[in-house]
Amino acid sequence: MSSTAVFGSRQQQRAAGVHHHQRQVSDSSSGPVLGKWLQSSNTAATLPTTFQQQQSSRRAFHHRTSSSSTIGSVELFSEFRQQQHQGGFSTPPPAYSRSSSKKRNNTNNAGSEDEEEKTMGMGELSPGILDLHAFDTELLPPHHDNKSFPDSEPCFSTNKQSNWTCSTVPDNLLRISMADREKTSPVAKIKVVVRKRPLNKKEISKKEDDIITIEPKTNSLTVHETKLKVDLTEYVEKHEFVFDAVLGEEVTNDEVYRETVEPIVPIIFQRTKATCFAYGQTGSGKTYTMQPLPLKASHDILDLMQRSYRNQGFQLFVSFFEIYGGKLFDLLNDRRKLCMREDGKQQVCIVGLQEFRVSNVDTIREYIEKGNATRSTGTTGANEESSRSHAILQLAIKKSVDGNESKPARIVGKLSFIDLAGSERGADTTDNDRQTRMEGAEINKSLLALKECIRALDNDQGHIPFRGSKLTEVLRDSFMGDSRTVMISCISPNSGSCEHTLNTLRYADRVKSLSKGASSKKDLVPTALNLRDSSASPLCTVFPAALTLDSNSFDPPPNDSHRFGWSRHIDAENGRLFGKDNGPPSGRDNGRLSSFYSDYEREQSGRGYSVSVDDFDFSDESHEQENILWKEERSERYMTCADKKANANGLTKWRDEGLGVDGVNTDDFLRALLKEEEELVTAHRNQVEEMVDIVKEELKLLMEANQPGNQLDVYISKLNDILSQKAAGIVQLQRHLTQFQKRLTDTNILICPQAP
């Protein structure tokens, strides 16, 4: 059966967890992987500039290495490492200077890029003229001196020129006005951008590899994950992702601004609220990325006020606060504690928050520096000066009624910048103290809630789970009405951060793929490369044996966060109960689970297996939170179904009268259903955990079986035990499932049409 036949239409593919934004390739020979890697990391001349060129260079390389074994690829890999460590791929340090204190200096850093703007005077960049500043600073090759990096400072690991050749130069040559830009390119509701930082000196000294390659032309990036087989040979698994924009280490903060926030600025004047946030592992460059943005945006806003909207009564206000441990603090007012209130119209009001009217960039810079200096920071394994809070800087555009400044100004639009605290997995926080762990849990909760809100908003769902976290509650009004969201996913390039990087990219990928707009995106044609979340696709072509497996049992859980693929199944069978996008958020690392499955498949197909089953971790704190959000959503769904059933039975106002289905109290009815559902999911989770242990045993047994002198009878008896355990687990879960299905059928839930 061909791979396309297995997955059918695009829609079916999505329902089956197939992801069109993410293409992942596992290649145990890894020849082509390294071929592309070497080329794209080398020089502009060897960088494939078109897809065809890439393909042909891939083919050429593949041809060169097609007969090479894993050992061969390991040799190539070491060759690559050697060259990299010898500085062969290093690029010069950035032209701008940074001092060691991050939180202050990032603004200064923005400032260093902005310094010239200041001396030129505001408004010098008039519509349609060349941006000489960008031209001067960004096209001149910076001075090459690797030794000049302070400890935590980054070094570039790829050739800067290569990427200029690909995409950046034309953008800088002619900088059209924002208004023109706005006319020509409508601003997407959600934009997901990835930014990779350079390797820092510490990572280089630890001889870590840069495992991310970027193809700016196709907005794609590839994570080259090195894995070990049980026989300890290395192989490289490629994970390829496509986003709205992918920014490499050579991309300046100016360019980040142009790609992310600049297009939104003009529409803030048209009653739009926009949010730009950075997400990523601690130390991945969120603060570095976010800090310069508000200043640049203020510059453009003031510019528009003075040019396009002169004398129209627009005013700019700035406020800056942080959420730390679920509490709000004003960063422009000595960290005064704030409280949040909601008025009758569900407008969020942060009581006591100081808002300052600003009319020039210097004043805004001072406010931003003041706020940054007041922020809560701490130390994490990856970042000595880590932000442990979510910092929210808001630029509000207000307009006085009839242009009369003596009357109170009304809000027109708002631009919120959120520098999210660094994301760390539960597992990473075990070394830290309780405080850091609590912070980590809070951060995870916010991230999950944020994703859920974006997802619900983009699907125009009636119910937006704002209450999932303080962060989303506070941002509520920014998400209401006409809103835009820009998410910048920051990633570290080093091999030691591989798992975090994949998590960040999967989060970003999910945010993007959940958006309705995603379906109209470029990457629609199903290819052999983008069939699975994690690397399973090539198995269909490279390892045909994988196709003989039952595709249901070995499908990785779908990316769209359905709980273990369950809602998808019901969806496909009944098309009614749970909408595809209404499944519970998984929050758990589906990627790792699917990676586990693909490893298992690889083993089944006789190509060895990975030891990455240890990665399979259910202990994520965010699980609790996801349950809350999910229950809220599911409860609504049950209510709607029960409503319909009650109506069909001639019962009106059953909710008000507290009557549930069949006369049972509404609350009890819902509680019982949710409880049973939760029990089923818990049973499923336990079963999968057990299964992982069993599979580990199985892998061990297989290893033993390959040892000389192995006893066949011992092997047979152990295998029998293992298979019985597996079968028992499955039968037990099946029984549980049947009971729950029966319960749903009895209460007519399964035949309830989906709520509009």
Ligand SMILES: Nc1ncnc2c1ncn2[C@@H]1O[C@H](COP(=O)(O)OP(=O)(O)OP(=O)(O)O)[C@@H](O)[C@H]1O
């Ligand atoms: N694109 C980049 N170019 C150059 N240096 C960078 C870049 N991104 C980050 N850095 C440097 O890397 C270090 C860590 O960056 P940063 O503090 O912004 O990370 P973070 O994601 O905000 O971490 P945390 O979540 O722990 O606060 C800093 O020293 C910063 O200057």
